[in-house]
Amino acid sequence: MGHLMRIALAQINTTVGDFPGNRSKMLHFARQAAEKNAQVVLFPELSLTGYPPRDLVERPSFLARAAMELEIFAQETESLPLHIVIGSVAASQQGAGKKVLNTASVLYRGREIFRQTKMLLPTYDVFDEGRYFESASEQTLLEIDGIPVALTICEDAWNAKSLHAPHLYRRDPISELRAQGARLLLSINASPFEIGKRQRRRDLFEGIAKEQSLPCVYVNSIGGNDHLVFDGSSFAMNASGGLIAEAPSFSESLTLCDVSLGTGEHKASHLTEPDAVYEALVLGTRDYVAKCGFQKVLLGLSGGIDSSIVACLAVEAFGPENVMGVAMPGPYSSEHSVTDARAMAERLGIRFEISPIQAAYHTVVETLSPLFAGLAPDVTEENLQARLRGVTLMALSNKFGAMVLTTGNKSELAVGYCTLYGDMCGGLAVISDIPKTLVYELCRVANRRLNNAIPENVFVKPPSAELRPDQTDQDSLPPYDVLDAILKGYIERFESPQQIADELQLPISLVREIARKVDLNEYKRQQAAPGLKVTSKAFGMGRRIPIAQRYRE
Structure with missing residues (x-):
């Protein structure tokens, strides 16, 4: 030139x-x-x-x-x-x-x-x-x-x-x-x-x-x-x-x-790709909250891996002084859920509150017992706990003018392992496009950047919603590395269950069951808080699946 x-x-x-x-x-x-x-x-x-x-x-x-x-x-x-x-x-x-x-x-x-x-x-x-x-x-x-x-x-x-x-x-x-x-x-x-x-x-x-x-x-x-x-x-x-x-x-x-x-x-x-995803989530969270007119955020801290990464991202986006973590122990919460959450909140320097839901839970169960007479306890009572936590967080949001960040990951949202008007309550679904296996990688990135804020116990304990005695995610789901591989094929690559089963050498019955869960839970995802897109196919505006439909693979 x-x-x-x-x-x-x-x-x-x-x-x-x-x-x-x-x-x-x-x-x-x-x-x-x-x-x-x-x-x-x-x-x-x-x-x-x-x-x-x-x-x-x-x-x-x-x-x-x-x-x-x-x-x-x-x-x-x-x-x-x-x-x-x-x-x-x-x-x-x-x-x-x-x-x-x-x-x-x-x-x-x-x-x-x-x-x-x-x-x-x-x-x-x-x-x-x-x-x-x-x-x-x-x-x-x-x-x-x-x-x-x-x-x-x-x-x-x-x-x-x-x-x-x-x-x-x-x-x-x-x-x-x-x-x-x-x-x-x-x-x-x-x-x-x-x-x-x-x-x-x-x-x-x-x-x-x-x-x-x-x-x-x-x-x-x-x-x-x-x-x-x-x-x-x-x-x-x-x-x-x-x-x-x-x-x-x-x-x-x-x-x-x-x-x-x-x-x-x-x-x-x-940046490596995990570092880039981490930066993208910090920036996306900061801008969404600020451009919507909020300065502060709060989230439920369960001592689990998902709420841990969201807390770290929030601290990087807004500074510890603008983040509140709330532990809401229920009737089946383990002791370590509160101690791990408290330890991390202290390391991050954020405000930490405990708001137990046991009393409210027993009151609601008692109030409903005449209507539930003769029926065995089931997922209804589990969901009540999640919904009481949602009520608590939304009340704090109203009172303090802070946006609630939800903590559900892509793997859970995909198969409906989440509760409408419960843990799905909030203004932004920060990690709704992050598969569970990537959540663990991002937590390692966070620990590098934030001086090992996430306790090691959070990485090693089995993931659990803690909604019934001794519950773990693997009671209802395959191991997350298997689940995420199936979901990537089905959601991001549009592969059929048979293709996925052949590719991953998995039983076709397992893959079909996961695909069925993905299809059945569209109604939940379309009521979820907006999420930040980081994969080639995120739930939300780029994936337009009808809710009332009967096509099955």
Whole structure:
């Protein structure tokens, strides 16, 4: 590339609908980029509106506000001698089709000089862009200082020839722009985190760079918005696919590169995948709670592995002074459930309270006994205990203005090993996409970071809901390593019970029983608190299974 091209990658944490806050953040980063002599500053996809705005874009007032805020931002940056690329929405001028466009606007010296519309609109997993946006029929080149530039938005890159997965779309915007003469690719993104995704993005763009002989600059959002966590991990590559700049994962950053010189800043957070998942959960929890207007959280502390990891994540997200742990011993609670919970609360420095449920439990059982006359005790009485704990936590939430964090993991939610209006009560299901086996790994990460806050006994004792004498999870479920392998095949890979049984060399009866439990408990999951997505298929907005249905594998 003949001309010098100094580009700033501004990965920022935006809030959906917070136009003044998002604009102010972008102004701060744009000024920083100008001070560092960047010629271009790149902001993420839909950075002005926050991502994903979902049905807000169907409100005419939202589109009008976006247009107004874009003009204000252009005026605010008039004195800055650089090209500013920001993501927003715009009203479609087409007579037919969707009313909204997902756009990348280029601002220079107070004016919008170029606008590109997103062409490829994902409608799989958590994405629903075909519901809202009109696709671009054509895209054109942007010229910056005489250099023809391909400017694309997120999914526009995910149909490249280098992608080995099945191609979803008939068009390949990057190949089309390269054929028009592009000599540089700028890609703005709001690409959510999931395990393995950071490497997949790099592999994709390395393939594009080599195949098209194009330097590639990729900027991504960071932060949590509802179920989704965005990890940043922005980067730049030379035309041979070599990494010339990299931004950190899970924190805001302004990272510079010179694409003509093939040089740039390296700020990567070289995290293993368990460490990355841990960081994603801290960030997602912090942002969900704060963006919903809360400062404090509380949770039930049972001395078990699940509540232990949620407590650690909460401490990292909010500081120990903003976290309360509550032990709620019942008629079958073991002594170690309270002592382990207390030991961990002391090591973490959080407020710890004990609120026994025995008296309330016996009162409710007594009140119901005339109605239950002649019927043997069963799961009803077990669930009463969980529901009394839910009542306790929600009362404390109301009284102290703290959000309740639920502590159920993905393995339990999958098979319905959880109680509606009991341990499912709360505002955020922090680990609802974390299989039980991964919970143990994350607890080891927590102990490395928090000075062995989780007592060793928590790792070694058999998991138990403690709702009847000497109960353990394995009374009703296979060992968690077996269960998680079955669930991964059934939920994430869409495999049939027979395929899973053959693959894992398990009895088909066991796999069918687990699949049956997954299918039967859809009604519970659709009433659960929102959870944070970290796997390829989480419960929630990306998995749309009917509740009242009779299809069985």
